[in-house]
Amino acid sequence: MDKITEIFCSIDDFCQEFVPFWHKNLLSNGKKRIRNTKMNLAEVMTIQVIFHLSGYKTFKEFYLGYVCKHLKNEFPTLVSYNRMVELKKESFMPLAIYLKVCGLANCTGISFIDSTPLRVCDKRRINQHKVFKNIAMRGQCSLGWFYGFKLHIITNDQGGIIDFMITKGNTDDRKPLRFKAFIKKLFGKLFGDKGYISKSLFTELFTSGIHLVTKLRKNMKTKLLTPMSDAYHLRKRAIIETIFDQLKNICQVEHSRHRSVANYFNKFIKQTRLNYIRSSQKIVDEIFETRPKLKKKLLDDKDVSKIIYSLRSEVWNKFLKDEINFNAEVMKNLHTIYTLAQSVTANERKKPQHIQIAGDGTEMIGNESLINRAKRKTISRAMLFSLADIAKDKGAAERAKSYWNAYYCCTTLTEHNKRLHTNYCKTRYCTICNAIRKADKIHTYYPVLKNWENPYFVTLTVKSVKADKLQRWIFGMKKAFRKINDRCRQRHHRGAKMRLIGIKSLECNFNPSKNTYNPHYHIIVPNRETALYLVQEWRKQWNRNGKFHCTRKAQHFRAVENLERDLIETIKYGTKVFTEPNPNDKKRIKKDMKIYARAMDNINAAMKGKRIFDRFGFNLPQQEEKEANVRTVENYKLWEFVSNATDWINTDTGECLTGYNMSIDLKYLLSECIDVEFQ
Known part of the structure; x- marks a missing residue:
């Protein structure tokens, strides 16, 4: 069976089901008859698709010089060129529906997105252009300015077009990804260039179950959680x-010979359908040998070393264990690996031989302390799961992302030489990272504060x-506080003895009985005079x-009295995790403790x-960077x-880490x- 016959059979099967339904639902005044044309709809659509395979520049030359001379046996009911032009216009709607129903590929878990300019005329003739006036727009791409449209395409790793969108030339590349209809077929990982970098979009x-992966700009901080397969893709x-x-x-x-808007979009639909035919498994590979696809191969040590060297610190901190050993079996089951909820257990996934x-x-x-860390992890998971849902309900997508980052903090530990290594989210919502941060602050500030002769602990607050x-x-x-500090500094420069020195932290409590919030400062200063001055100025x-x-009052x-205790009181989380319903009733605190998640959000x-914690009036001694x-x-x-x-479990033996x-x-x-x- 030749390629023309296969294309015709595919289109004809669609037309036999679609045309009766289409004619039945057309709006009509009842006077116009719907008669069958000499050349049926499937033949008209097939000729249009074949035209874009032929390499001819114009349809007239193709139809009169090739179809009418060499394809009479395949199309015995050929019509004149003028009649063919009329039939082409009538086939626009069936072609569009055929493309959406039968012409788009399926998502495999690995997708690529990009845009390209569709110029409708030379930029020197923008003012004289009339066909797309007030429709096309000036835009800019990596090759400079252009006038026309933008074509946004999402493809899978086999070269099939999953979906596409045509927008005006001045449209941001990230805007189409905010349309649900454009991304409804996607899942897993979506790879794009630097033009798709956006925290809110990510x-x-x-x-929605889609992980957007992009390259980093030069002025961006290094992201540490980049898997090896992401760098590869x-x-x-x-x-x-x-x-x-x-x-x-x-x-x-893309060309500048269009004479009508309808004809322009009609041609584009045929061309997009052609690309699907090129990447479809229904058409034998011998017909189209240029079908682009991603090679399925195992990354050897040389490939790994090259990628690590080129990306340097971008990939050094995290290699997901189901992505380093990247082979054909992984590619075959990408829909189970690149989803947010993995459908296999840790024992079923192959363990990588090397890890960094x-x-x-x-x-x-x-x-x-590992037992306390397991307890914090358990509390964090329960608390952050509720916080993420609340942030999502409020439409705070960026804050929800931070909650999920904290939720998955320290989920995987790597043991080597009896020491544990992991990755930390470093968000202020994570109790594990806050405990580490608190210990680091105590180690940094305790040697400085212990030299103060008579330190005082100050609490400054306002009405709830x-x-x-x-x-x-x-x-x-x-x-x-900034005004008080600046005023004291100016007075000190003019000869006053008073100088503000100390450390401060911002905290906020929630009172469920009054439904109010009380923000306040905890401050440690060197002496009583500074403490009294702060209270008076406040x-x-x-x-x-x-x-x-x-x-x-x-x-x-x-x-x-106890510097370490008060330093811990100053350097803490910003808000309490457990709150008593009535703070004034101290007898019922342990019984009625609650986590008010919405108030915490x-x-x-x-x-x-x-900035929750800060120092003022002094500098720390310089420390060497590790x-x-x-x-x-x-x-x-x-x-x-x-x-x-409530504990870390060994993926090989099922043993608990802390008990x-x-x-x-x-x-x-x-x-x-x-x-x-x-709240």
């Missing part, structure tokens, strides 16, 4: 450029407010023009972008923190006492 797609994005080349140079999508680790790691033997005013109130507190700053926003200062939203000790190891073990457990078990009280708190409505 989060929107991630919540980013280098294989040229597959979509091959498709653009076929559409433009073989199928002639960085840093000194955490001591494994005799380290009691509702959730809608919290962000403005926190901004006012930071501004007020009250003076807030109580002006007859308005009283803070009282003397609410401001506290006392001598530091309000506090996190108000503190976004605000170099990242990156190395590749072979002998290692993997520990996974699974969702239905931590939740207490009954904590289990009750995490299962029954997380309030997601009250």
Whole structure:
């Protein structure tokens, strides 16, 4: 069977089902008869598709010089050229539906997206162009300015077009990805160039089950969680450029000879359908040997070393264990690997032979802090799962992404030489990272503060407010403290003895009984005079023009008796995880503890972008920066923190790492006492 017959059979099968339904639902006045044409619809559509395979520049030359002379046996009912032009217009709607129903490829879990300009005229003739006036627009691409449209295409790793969209030339490349209809067939990983970098877009797609992977700009911070296969596929994005080349140079999508808007889009649909035929398994490979696709091969050590060298620090910190050993079997089952919810267990996935680790790691033997870390991980998971849902309901996609990053923090531990290595999210919502950050701050500031003769602990606060005013109130507190500090510095320069020195942290508590939020500062200063000065200036700053926003009773200062304890009180999380329903009733605290997740999200939203901990009036001694000790190891073990457990479990033996078990009280708190409505 030749290629013309195969194309015709595919189109004819579609027409036999579609045409009766189409004619039945057409709007008509009842006077016009719908008669069968001499040349049926399937033949007209087939000739149009074959035209774009032929290499002819114009349809008239192709039809009169080739079809009418050499294809009379295949099309015995040929009509005149003028009649063929009329039939072409009538076939526009069936071609469009045929493309959407039968002409697009399926997603395989690996997809590529890119855009290319479709110029409708030379940029020197923009003012004289009339066919697409007020429709086409000026746009800019890597090759310069153009006038026309943009073609956005999503393809799979086999070169098949999953979906496409035509927009005006001045449309942002990221805009089509915000249309649900454009990405409804996608899942797994979507690879794009630097033009698709966007935090909000990444989060929107991630919540829809699509992982957007792009290269980094030069001014961006290095991302550490880049799997090896992502680096490999980013280098294989040229597959979509091959498709653009076929559409433009073989199928002639782009030229300046269009005479009507309808004819332009009619031709484009035929050309896009042709690309599907090129990549379809229904058409034998011997017909179209130029079909672009991604080679399925195993990455050997040389390939790995080349990619690591070229990407340097971009790929050094994380190699997902189901992606390093990248082979044909993985490619065959990409739909199960590149989804957010993996459908196989850790024991069923093949363990990579090599893995990269960085840093000194955490001591494994005799380290009691691992039990506390397992407890924090358990609390974080329960809390962050609710916070992510709340942020999603509020439309805060970026904050939801941060919650999910914290949720998956320390999920996988790598054991090597009796030390544990992992990756940390470093967000302020993660209790594990906050504990590490707190220990680091204590190690840094304790040697400085212990030299102060008589340090004082100060608490500065203002009146409690509702959730809608919290962000403005926190901004006012930071501004007020900055004014006090600047005023004291200016007085010191003019000869005053007083100089503000200390450390401060911002914290906010939620009062469920009054439904209010109380932001406040915890401060440690060197002496009593500084503490008294701060309280006086704070009250003076807030109580002006007859308005009283803070009282003397609410401001506290006392001598530091235990420096380490007060330093821990200052360097903490920004908000409490467990809150008592009535803070004034101290007898019922342990019984009625709750996690008010929506209130916690309000506090996190108000503190976004605000520095919680800071020093003022002094500098720290310079510390040497530690170099990242990156190395590749072979002998290692993997520990996974699974969702239905409270500990890390060895993926080979099923052994528990710490042996931590939740207490009954904590289990009750995490299962029954997380309030997601009250705020």
